[in-house]
Amino acid sequence: MPLSAGDPKSIGDYRLLDRLxxxxxxxxxxxxxxSGRQVAVKVVHAQFAEDEEFRTRFRQEVAAARRVSGAFTAPVVDADPDAERPWMATLYVPGSTLSERLTEHGPLNAAELRQLALGLAEALHDIHRVGVVHRDLKPANVLMAEDGPRVIDFGISRAADNQVLTVTGRVMGTPPFMSPEQLSRPREVTGASDVFSLGTLLVYAATGKGPFDGESPYLTAYQVVHEPPTLDEVAPPLHGIVERCLAKSPDDRPGIGELLRMLDELPSKGDVRTVGGGSAKKNGSADGDGKKKGKGKGEGKAGADQGTWPTWSGVRRRRPVLAAIVAAGALALGGGAFALYTPGDDGGDGVRTSGHPADAPREIPLPQGWRPWQLPLPEAANSGRAAGELADFGSEVGASCVRQETKLYCGGTGFPTTRVDALTGLVDWTTDALANSSLSGTGSEPIGMRGGLVFVHDSPSDTTLRLLALDAESGDKKWAREVSSSTDSALFDSLILSSASDDRSLIARDAATGETRWAYQVPQGRQCGAIVYGNAPYGLCWDDNEEEVLWSTLVRLDKRDGSATELARLKDTQDGLGVDGDDLLILPLVSNADGDRYPYLLRLDTRTGKQRRVPLPDAAQGTGALVDGRLFFVQESGRVTAVDADSGKQLWSRQTTVERLGRPMVSAAEDTVYLxxxxxxLLALHLRTGEELWQSAPRSEYSGSGISPVLPQLLRVGGAIVAVSSDGTLFSVDPRHPEAKPADSAKATKSAAPTASTTARP
Structure with a gap:
């Protein structure tokens, strides 16, 4: 459609041509x-631009779309969520929507349906592996491009690692293509919800009818939640596949990996309907929103978003293919409210004990001058900023800390790096690295310490990531370099390894000066993340192709000059857990969203590249962690399992009453595992038996969203435990008296050392 008189001539650096x-x-x-590149620019209506809640949601939509990339999604190329009228530009994909396609030509044939099904499943794989749930997969959000479908519009998606922003009385989604849990328990929505929506969409594509079509949205919603799907016209083998996708319980639906294997068996010829084939709906889409997206060869119609979605513009950069799946898959076992106690079962002090085993562990003395304390990190770090300068990231801020002796260096989403005294909880200094920046995607992430410097990932905007070296004593910036926003940086010897901002090389820099020592050029057709195992640098590379199999290559880099030795070629594996002796421990890529267990542990000899598979027990599910040579698996339900890393033998498995646990911390001296x-x-388990020793009361009303790139963290300062929760509450306890009341460090910070005069800017 041509531009109207009220339309702008340009948005950002883009000249507008037509209305889609x-x-x-x-x-x-x-x-x-x-340069002439065509894009689709979504511009928010003026009335919504004045709504701060909506602006927050739009920022979240942009952040979610940026996290997703793949052959069957439309990538974001630019955005300005803080403009007078917020906007986002995605790569323009010529093609009609699936609803338009069925309106014009009727249901799909076998070859078209197979291509659609595999393309959508792969798109969901790309979406889920970075921790995002689409939540609005429907015909109007699928573009039928010549080279395969594209999933668009993350307008009501949410990052699975985030709390839902609720709006009273409003249901977000399109009932004929929503899952039962999305309609009845929206806070419990996981990637399995998108699998349900894919099932409904495939039935619609094959027959022109939805499996739960009713006379009204209310009746349709009731049938989605309570009634079996209508699949009379769906022929085998598609019938059996969509029947599993449409299971009422998320746990009964196939994971994406299994679904891809099943869909690969669909024939390219033959009947997909058992009777008559059904007819397409007159409105072209069962969602009834009247919107059009994309542009067909003679149509040129598209649509804007409907609904909103919450996410957290995380600053925890992870290798996008190999590591994000750990957070996105391993913790997606459920959600919702849960009760840990009944009244009176903790003796009234918030701590439940079960008695220590007979062989009492050795006590570790507390550091001199320590006291129990508690500090809200985001508020303390931003204490010098005006209220209008602060961004609303919800409850989950992805805070993390590194420690040097009795000092903590902490950062997270929406606040800069802050040094905290681990003895008292007082703030020593806070950098002004985020000053005068757009806070839509800002934050900081401490990486590690070397030679009196603390190294930090600083995100002054949602498109830029810098590696900063700060003076540990003052917080002053020593040097800064722009790096890739998709991979980590890692320290070894006196160097720090990171990926260049264009992702075409891995650069080792002198930690003291930031000067380049050597660079490894990433081969064509690959993406590589910087990683260090056992103080040795590696490139963890994955193939940049459209194959369903995820191939990765581990490259060992010489510390002196960066010369590379290809160590191993791996198929469908995660990032390494760490080294045990000379072996790197690696888990296969599975969908723990469905409770899948890890069938084996791969032990890769870092000297020779020799591989050994170690069978794992049935309880090897959830998040795997190698801690002090011990292998643990932590499920979101609270089950913790210890496994011998050499033999794969299960040592113990304990179902606890504490959900959403982070990485274990082992104290061999105390014979205890802390989580x-x-x-x-806090939860304490016996190291050798898994018996629960005690658990503390919570420090926050917010329990976390279930899937987060940054898990709750534990550190040790002498005999004291320091922990940081999902909402950025930082606290320290004596494990012998975890119920002791903390000092009010929040008030104390007002009289502590002021914000450092740091100028951590380019």
């Missing part, structure tokens, strides 16, 4: 950049 469509939340334009939940509840 308009919806309830905004307008989508066809535009081109100065922390998203709400800051």
């Amino acid at each position: 469509g308009s919806g309830g939340m905004g307008v989508v334009y066809l535009a081109h950049s100065a 922390c939940s998203g709400s800051g509840r």
Whole structure:
């Protein structure tokens, strides 16, 4: 459609050409950049631009879309969520929507349906592996491009690692394509919800009818939650596949990996309907929102977004393919409210004990001058900023800390690096690295310490990531370099390894000066993340192709000059857990969203590349962690399992009453394993038996969202435990008296050392 008189001529650096469509939340334009690249620009309606809650949601939509990339999704190329009218530009994909395709030509044939099914499943694989749940997979959000489908519109998606932003009385989604839990328990939505939506969409594509079509949205919603799907016209083998996808319980649906294997068996010829084939709906889409997206060869119609979604613009950069799946898959076992106690079962002090074993562990003395304390990190770090400068990231801020002696260096989403005295909880200094920056995606992430410097990932905007070296005593910036926003940095010897901002090389820099010592050029067709195992640098590379199999290559880099030795070629594996002796421990890629267990542990000899598979027990599910040579698996339900890393033998498995636990911390001297939940509840288990020794009361009302790139963290300062919860509450306890009341460090910070005069800017 041509531009109207009220349309702008340009948005950002893009000149507008046509209107692709308009919806309830905004307008989508066809535009081109100065170089001629065509993009689809979504611009928010003016009335919503004045709503701060909506702006927050739009920032979250942009952040979610940026996290997703793949052959069957439309990537974000630019955005300005803080403009007078917020906007986002995605790569323009020529093609009609699936709803338009069925309106014009009727249901799909076998070859078209197979291509659609495999493309959508792969798109969901790309979406889920970075911790995002789409939540609005419907015909109007699928573009039928010549080379395969594209999933678009993350308008009501949510990062699975985030708390839902609720709006009273509003249901977000399109009932014919929503899952039962999305309608009845929206806070419990995981990637399994998208599998349900994919099942409904495939039935619609094959027959022109939805499996739960009713006379009204209310009746449709009831049938989705309570009634079996109508699959009479769906022929085998598709019938059996969609029947599993449409299971009422998320646990009964196939994971994406299994679903891809099943869909690969679909024939390219033959009947997909058992009777008549059904007819397409007159409106072209069962969602009834009247929107059009994409542009067909003679149509040129598209649509804007509907609904909103919450996410957290995380600053915890992970290797996007090999590591994000750990957070996105391993912790997606459920959610919702849960009760840990009944009244009176903790003796009234918030701590439940079960008695210590007979062989009493050795006590570790507390450091001199220590006291129990508690500090809200985001508030303390931003204490010098005006309220209007602060961004609303919800409850989950992805805070993390590194320690040097009795000092903590902490950062997270929406606040800069802050030094905290681990003895008292007082703030020593806070950098002003985020000053005068757009806070839509800002934050900081401490990486480690070397030679009196603390190294930090600093995100002054949601498109830029810098590696900073700060003076540990003052917080002053010593040097800064722009690095890749998709991979980590890692320290070894006196160097720090990171990926260049264009992702075409891995650069080893002198930690003291930031000067380049050597660089490893990433081969064509690969992406590589910087990683260090056992103080030795590696490149963890994955193939940049469209194959369903995820191939990765581990490259060992010479410390002196960066010369590379290809160590191993791996198929469908995660990032390494760490080294045990000379072996790197690696888990296969599985979908723990469905409770899948890890069938084996791969031990890779870092000297020779020799591989050995170690069978794992049935309880090897959830998040795997190698801690002090011990292998643990932590499920979101609270089950903790210890496994011998050499033999794979299960040592013990304990179902605890504390959900959403982070990485274990082992104290061999105390014969204890410590864990922390998203709400800051501490749990102590016997190292050799798994018996629960005690658990503390929570430190936060917020328990975490279930899937987060940054898990609750534990550190040790002498005999004291320091922990940080999902909402950024930092606290320290004596494990012998975890119920002791903390000092009010929040008030004390007002009289502590002021913000450092740090100028951590380019």
